[in-house]
Amino acid sequence: MTRPQIAPRGEEKLYFSALADGNLTYGFCLACSTSHFYPRTLCPNCHSDDIESRVGSGRGTIYSFTTQYRAGNPALEDQVPYTIVMVDLEEGYRMMADLVGSEPEAISIGLPVVAEIEHPDNEHPVVHFRMEVSHGR
Amino acid sequence: MADKSVAIVGAAQIDTFKTTDRSPVGLAALAAKRAVEEAGLQMSDIDAVFSSSSYYAMPTLTMAEYLGLSPNVVDSTSTGGCSFVQHLGHAVAMINQGLCEVALIVYGSTQRTDAGKLVSMAEQSVYEQQYGLIHPVGAFGMIAHRHMKEFGTTSEQLAQYAVSAREWALLNPEAPYPTPLTVDEVLSSGIVASPLHKLDCCLVTDGAGAIVVTSGARARSLKQKPVWVLGTGEAQNHRNISQMPDFTSTRASVSAKRAFEQAGVGIADIDTAHVYDAFTISLLILMEDLGFCAKGEGGSFVENGRLAPGGELSLNPNGGGLSFSHPGMLSMFLMIEAVAQLRGTAGARQHDGAKLSLVHGMGMTLASHATAILGNEEPS
Ligand SMILES: [Zn+2]
Numbered sequence: 151m152t153r154p155q156i157a158p159r160g161e162e163k164l165y166f167s168a169l170a171d172g173n174l175t176y177g178f179c180l181a182c183s184t185s186h187f188y189p190r191t192l193c194p195n196c197h198s199d200d201i202e203s204r205v206g207s208g209r210g211t212i213y214s215f216t217t218q219y220r221a222g223n224p225a226l227e228d229q230v231p232y233t234i235v236m237v238d239l240e241e242g243y244r245m246m247a248d249l250v251g252s253e254p255e256a257i258s259i260g261l262p263v264v265a266e267i268e269h270p271d272n273e274h275p276v277v278h279f280r281m282e283v284s285h286g287r
Numbered sequence: 288m289a290d291k292s293v294a295i296v297g298a299a300q301i302d303t304f305k306t307t308d309r310s311p312v313g314l315a316a317l318a319a320k321r322a323v324e325e326a327g328l329q330m331s332d333i334d335a336v337f338s339s340s341s342y343y344a345m346p347t348l349t350m351a352e353y354l355g356l357s358p359n360v361v362d363s364t365s366t367g368g369c370s371f372v373q374h375l376g377h378a379v380a381m382i383n384q385g386l387c388e389v390a391l392i393v394y395g396s397t398q399r400t401d402a403g404k405l406v407s408m409a410e411q412s413v414y415e416q417q418y419g420l421i422h423p424v425g426a427f428g429m430i431a432h433r434h435m436k437e438f439g440t441t442s443e444q445l446a447q448y449a450v451s452a453r454e455w456a457l458l459n460p461e462a463p464y465p466t467p468l469t470v471d472e473v474l475s476s477g478i479v480a481s482p483l484h485k486l487d488c489c490l491v492t493d494g495a496g497a498i499v500v501t502s503g504a505r506a507r508s509l510k511q512k513p514v515w516v517l518g519t520g521e522a523q524n525h526r527n528i529s530q531m532p533d534f535t536s537t538r539a540s541v542s543a544k545r546a547f548e549q550a551g552v553g554i555a556d557i558d559t560a561h562v563y564d565a566f567t568i569s570l571l572i573l574m575e576d577l578g579f580c581a582k583g584e585g586g587s588f589v590e591n592g593r594l595a596p597g598g599e600l601s602l603n604p605n606g607g608g609l610s611f612s613h614p615g616m617l618s619m620f621l622m623i624e625a626v627a628q629l630r631g632t633a634g635a636r637q638h639d640g641a642k643l644s645l646v647h648g649m650g651m652t653l654a655s656h657a658t659a660i661l662g663n664e665e666p667s
Contacts, residue, residue, distance in 0.1 A: 153417045154416050154417055154419060156413045156416050156417060157413070158413045162413050162414075165414070166413075187414075187529075188412065188414040188529075213433070213534070214429040214430070214432045214433040214436075214534055215429060215432060215481075216420075216425050216426075216428030216429045216432065216480045216481050216482075216483075217428075217478075217480070217481040218419070218420075218421055218425055218428070218479070218480045218481075219477070219478050219479060219480070219481075220421060220479055220480075221419055221421075222418075222419035222420050222421035222422070222425060223419040225419070226419040229419075232419070234418050234419075234420050234425060234429070236429055236528070236529060236534075244529060245414070245529060246414070246415050246418065246420070246527075246528065246529040247418060248418045254481065259432060259433065259436045260436075274417070276417045
């Protein structure tokens with residue numbers, strides 16, 4: 151699968167190299183004990199730079215979603231329709247990714263999902279979510 | 288007390304559906320010329336240029352060079368579609384600071400000619416780019432699903448706003464589609480990003496617009512009856528949709544509160560409203576946050592033709608982004624319609640005796656907000 155190509159820099163690169171090792175990371179502020187995503191050099195809550203990169207469980211629930219019947223990028227034209235989800239992770243942060251393995255009718259807000267990491271050859275790794283209870287299988 | 292009044296004295300729009308043989312800056316230049324001329328001013332009177340663009344990274348340099356101007360101050364604040372209402376607030380401040388006297392706010396786009404693709408040079412987050420979320424409709428699909436989940440809003444209700452906007456557009460000879468629309472047509476127009484259909488989305492058009500803003504002292508002697516800027520406010524809270532704290536409420540409430548307080552008026556005083564309708568759902572949430580209805584009640588608020596001609600509120604009487612024009616960034620055209628209503632020159636869609644108008648622009652995915660209260664009676 152070919153994805154839109156990205157060019158991460160600095161702390162962005164650290165996130166993708168952690169993914170390449172199989173770890174979905176998020177930022178955790180040691181000063182105020184809150185989580186954030188995407189990972190930052192500074193806590194967006196208290197502005198401390200005492201940030202720890204933590205590995206998350208990848209488990210969460212769907213905050214919202216959309217199924218697109220057009221591709222948002224030419225590289226994804228053969229994937230249409232595909233679903234993008236906003237997920238509230240159990241560690242207290244929210245992230246966006248796509249949802250794989252479910253028919254659009256089976257998707258709704260509040261359902262549990264779990265992250266998986268795909269690492270295509272010669273590309274950046276990519277996070278997908280999958281419904282924890284599979285439907286129609 | 289010093290006279291702090293500022294007014295819009297010129298406004299013009301051009302080729303609001305399709306242009307030919309004009310570049311974005313070329314089209315914008317013609318809108319600028321018309322706005323300056325109808326104000327009874329010369330291009331050489333302009334000493335401040337405000338612009339934002341999806342084409343030009345340094346739009347005030349591009350515009351000023353093309354127009355042959357050497358402004359004293361410029362502002363290219365770019366927060367998406369609401370930029371021009373922000374520019375208006377900044378122009379008021381700059382004029383009152385004595386940094387400039389006659390400000391030109393100008394925009395042009397040839398997005399329809401550019402094969403109907405949304406032109407954007409805005410970068411995407413590396414954390415989100417891989418997923419092919421269509422900007423901005425994919426994000427608005429997620430916003431709509433969340434509003435439906437929390438408040439029971441339906442696709443039929445969203446479609447009703449599109450139908451009302453088309454009814455208004457039928458009164459506007461410049462609107463491109465002179466046929467009525469039904470709820471069924473919206474619902475059968477094909478889903479782009481669930482739950483939003485093609486006809487829940489704004490048009491993709493060309494178009495340029497310009498407004499000229501000056502001090503009250505100067506405005507009183509000019510050709511047009513001044514449209515007074517009574518209050519402005521702005522607010523913002525995210526860049527990427529994943530960072531929007533709550534998908535069903537926005538900081539439009541903050542920008543509107545600031546504008547209303549400055550103007551010393553309330554929402555019940557508003558005669559015409561010009562609210563950013565890039566999508567049916569964006570309009571509905573903004574109506575809640577601006578205070579036209581309670582949070583969560585947007586769905587029932589848009590029902591029963593309440594927002595259609597002859598309804599309770601003259602909302603987007605030119606047909607709005609859904610049925611008149613949406614050349615990438617809409618807020619310029621919201622202001623121009625408010626000026627027409629306050630001058631009483633809006634023809635068949637004129638709100639009789641309109642005295643006060645609210646303009647609300649939003650940018651990106653309900654990320655940035657700017658509100659202006661305009662009126663045709665001189666502030667005391
Ligand atoms: Zn912190």
